[in-house]
Amino acid sequence: MEWDTLLFFISDHEGFHGTIKTSPKDFEVTEIDTYGQLVTNPNIQGTLTQTVHQGTIKVVKSKQTTPDEIDISNQECFNLNVILNPSVNKELERFTNQIRTKTSQCKGEQQNVELSLGTFADKNLRAVVHRAVRQTFPFLQTVTNQSEIRVREDQDFKELSKLSSEGESEEFFRFIDAKVPGSAFTFLPDDSKEHRTSVHHFVSRRFGKLVETKSFTDQNQTSITVRLRDKGKQPKKRAMDCQEEEVTLYTAFTLQKENLETLEAISYMAVVLGVLPSDFTYVGIKDKKAVTYQSMVVKKISPEQLLEKAAEFERRGMKISHIQPVCEPLKLGRLQGNHFELVIRDLKPHEKHELATLEDLIQEAVENVKNSGFVNYYGPQRFGSGTYVQADQIGLALLKEEMDTSVKLFFTPEDGDSLQNKAKQHFLLTGNAKESLALMPAYKARERLMLRALHRYGSGREGCIRGWLSLPHAMRLFYLHSYCSRVWNEAAAYRLKKLGFKAVKGDLVWSGSERGCKNTTENEPNAPQVHVVTAEEEMDDVFSLEQVILPMPGNSVKYPENLLGKWYEDRLAQDGLGSCRFRVTPLKLNIPGCYRPLLAKPQNITYSFLTAEESQTTSHSDEPCAPSLSIAFDLNASCYATVCLREIMKCHVS
Structure with a gap:
C-alpha cells in the first residue's frame, strides 16, 4: 500500500499543485540539536564546534565571535572566552588573580576556596571545560559534582612550584594534562643532586604511573626529563572525579550530503576510511534527493584522519565540517527536530477553486496548517524507494523470522539494467553469492556485506542470519x-x-x-x-x-x-x-x-510567493518558469516535511 493512499486531511482549504525536489538544492534539511541549535551553527553550551579551514581546525563560538585557530594536534587548547559565559569568565579571572596575589597571611583561609563555573549538561562539553581550564590555568584543579564544575587551587601544583619556578611548573602541568603520546618534558638544568631527588620523588609519587623520569648530563649540566609512558600503562586521571576526561577515539562531525541516502553515504565513507558502516552513528536518516546537514560520530578515526579524506568525500557529493573529538557515539533520535528550507515550483491551482488568485490559495493553505497542524504520518522515506519491494515488507519477514524470504526480498531488483540490478537478479536466479558479489558495485556496501556472508556461510537459514548480522545494527x-x-x-x-x-x-x-x-x-x-x-x-x-x-x-x-x-x-x-x-x-x-x-505542527514557519520572473532567478534550469513558493519551517524529530506539504497542498508529494 502506498503511504499516501490514506490521504486523510484535517483542514478544509483547497490547496494547490506544485513540484518539490526539482533539484536537491530546492529541498534543504538541517538537524536541530537537543539545545535547539542548527548543527551548522551549534550553541557553545551544547558542544564546541569546529570547521575545516585550510588544514587547521577553527573553534567557533557564534557569528559575533572572532574565531581562534588552533593546531589540529593540540585541540585541547580551547579559548575560555569561547567556552564560558562572559560573566563566569570574568569571575574566573578574578578568582585566579586572587590566588596568584594572595599574601602569606591569607594562605590558610583560601586553601579550600572554590569557584563554581556553572552546570554543563553535556558530558563532552564538561570534558572540554576541564581540559581548557587547566591548560589556561595549570595551578587550578577542576572538580565535577553531578553536572556542576568547580575550580580550586591545585595543591600538587603548589607543591611543585616550591621546587621550581611557577612558569616551569605551569608548563609541566600543561604537559601532564595534554597526554600527547611519545612526548617529553625537560626541567631546567639543576646542579643540586638533593634538589633533583626531591623533584624525582614528587613526580614519581604524583604521576608515576603516567610518566617516567630520568636525569641526564649534557655539557656538564644535569637535567631531569619526564617522558610519557606507553598508552597501555597510563594511570587513572589526575582528578578521579573527572571521568568524562577519558580520551576515546570517537570523532564527531557535521555531514553535508547531496542526492545521497544517509546509509549510502555512510557505506561510502566506511570504504574510504577503512572502517565498518557500524562504526558510524547518527541521530536520523535524511532525504536522498535533498541537500542535508546532520550530526555524525565515527569510531576509531581521529579528526586528522577524517580531515585527510575530506577531498575524497567531496568528489562523492559530501562535505564534512565541525570536526571534534568526543567521548561517545551518537544515539538514534537524540535531536530536537529538523529545519527545512524548500522551494515548491510550477505552482497552479487545483481544477476547482473559488479564491481569486494563486497567492490567496497559498496564504490560506499555509496559515491553516500553521494553526491546525497535520496528521503526523510517517513519510515515504520510511519505507524506502523500491517499486516492487519496500522496507516494511522486509521488516515483516524479519519479525516472522522468515530469513530466506527476507533475503530474497532484500535482493529483489528494480527495473533497469544497472549493475546492482544485474547482481541481484543473478543471485535470485542462481543463488551464487560469489558470482553476484563480483557483479555488485563497490559502493553498494549493504548488498556486498550480505553477499560475502552468504558466500561464506551458505544461503540456508544460518547463512541468511549471518548475512543480516553482517549489517550494522541500525x-x-x-x-x-x-x-x-x-x-x-x-x-x-x-x-x-x-x-x-x-x-x-x-x-x-x-x-x-x-x-x-x-x-x-x-x-x-x-x-x-x-x-x-x-x-x-x-x-x-x-x-x-x-x-x-x-x-x-x-x-x-x-x-x-x-x-x-x-x-x-x-x-x-x-x-x-x-x-x-x-x-x-x-x-x-x-x-x-x-x-x-497523532498530530504535528510546523514551527517558525515563513513563506513567500515568487512570481514567474522571480522564480527564474532561483531556478536551476534555463526553461521558462511558473510561479513558485519559498517556504521554511521547523518540525519535531521524526516528523516529515513531505507529510506537512501534503496537508498544505492537498495533493501527492514525495
Whole structure:
C-alpha cells in the first residue's frame, strides 16, 4: 500500500499543485540539536564546534565571535572566552588573580576556596571545560559534582612550584594534562643532586604511573626529563572525579550530503576510511534527493584522519565540517527536530477553486496548517524507494523470522539494467553469492556485506542470519521500524475515520508534559507514562486531539482501550504477528515500541510567493518558469516535511 493512499486531511482549504525536489538544492534539511541549535551553527553550551579551514581546525563560538585557530594536534587548547559565559569568565579571572596575589597571611583561609563555573549538561562539553581550564590555568584543579564544575587551587601544583619556578611548573602541568603520546618534558638544568631527588620523588609519587623520569648530563649540566609512558600503562586521571576526561577515539562531525541516502553515504565513507558502516552513528536518516546537514560520530578515526579524506568525500557529493573529538557515539533520535528550507515550483491551482488568485490559495493553505497542524504520518522515506519491494515488507519477514524470504526480498531488483540490478537478479536466479558479489558495485556496501556472508556461510537459514548480522545494527532495525511505521500510519487513518477529531474515551495521552515520539524500554527508569482518557474527561473536553498519542507496535507499549486497540490486535494478527514478541533473537533485535503524537505542527514557519520572473532567478534550469513558493519551517524529530506539504497542498508529494 502506498503511504499516501490514506490521504486523510484535517483542514478544509483547497490547496494547490506544485513540484518539490526539482533539484536537491530546492529541498534543504538541517538537524536541530537537543539545545535547539542548527548543527551548522551549534550553541557553545551544547558542544564546541569546529570547521575545516585550510588544514587547521577553527573553534567557533557564534557569528559575533572572532574565531581562534588552533593546531589540529593540540585541540585541547580551547579559548575560555569561547567556552564560558562572559560573566563566569570574568569571575574566573578574578578568582585566579586572587590566588596568584594572595599574601602569606591569607594562605590558610583560601586553601579550600572554590569557584563554581556553572552546570554543563553535556558530558563532552564538561570534558572540554576541564581540559581548557587547566591548560589556561595549570595551578587550578577542576572538580565535577553531578553536572556542576568547580575550580580550586591545585595543591600538587603548589607543591611543585616550591621546587621550581611557577612558569616551569605551569608548563609541566600543561604537559601532564595534554597526554600527547611519545612526548617529553625537560626541567631546567639543576646542579643540586638533593634538589633533583626531591623533584624525582614528587613526580614519581604524583604521576608515576603516567610518566617516567630520568636525569641526564649534557655539557656538564644535569637535567631531569619526564617522558610519557606507553598508552597501555597510563594511570587513572589526575582528578578521579573527572571521568568524562577519558580520551576515546570517537570523532564527531557535521555531514553535508547531496542526492545521497544517509546509509549510502555512510557505506561510502566506511570504504574510504577503512572502517565498518557500524562504526558510524547518527541521530536520523535524511532525504536522498535533498541537500542535508546532520550530526555524525565515527569510531576509531581521529579528526586528522577524517580531515585527510575530506577531498575524497567531496568528489562523492559530501562535505564534512565541525570536526571534534568526543567521548561517545551518537544515539538514534537524540535531536530536537529538523529545519527545512524548500522551494515548491510550477505552482497552479487545483481544477476547482473559488479564491481569486494563486497567492490567496497559498496564504490560506499555509496559515491553516500553521494553526491546525497535520496528521503526523510517517513519510515515504520510511519505507524506502523500491517499486516492487519496500522496507516494511522486509521488516515483516524479519519479525516472522522468515530469513530466506527476507533475503530474497532484500535482493529483489528494480527495473533497469544497472549493475546492482544485474547482481541481484543473478543471485535470485542462481543463488551464487560469489558470482553476484563480483557483479555488485563497490559502493553498494549493504548488498556486498550480505553477499560475502552468504558466500561464506551458505544461503540456508544460518547463512541468511549471518548475512543480516553482517549489517550494522541500525540498518537491521530500519526494516523492522519501517513495518511498525506502516501499521502506525494505518492506525492513524482508522482512528480519525472512526473516532473523529476530539479525544475520546480509551485514547492515550501523555500523563505529564511529554511531547514527541518517545521510546519505552524496560531499562529506562524514567520512561514516559501514558494516561487513558476516561468517559468524564471526554465529556469535559479535558484533552484535545493534539494531545492524543498512538503507539507504534512493540513489546513495551500500551494500546488504546477503545476500538482502536482491537484494530491493532486484528491488524497484527492479519500479518501473522498475533503472538509476536517484537524480538528477533537470532538478529539481536528488540522493538520496545514508542508513542507518537497523532498530530504535528510546523514551527517558525515563513513563506513567500515568487512570481514567474522571480522564480527564474532561483531556478536551476534555463526553461521558462511558473510561479513558485519559498517556504521554511521547523518540525519535531521524526516528523516529515513531505507529510506537512501534503496537508498544505492537498495533493501527492514525495
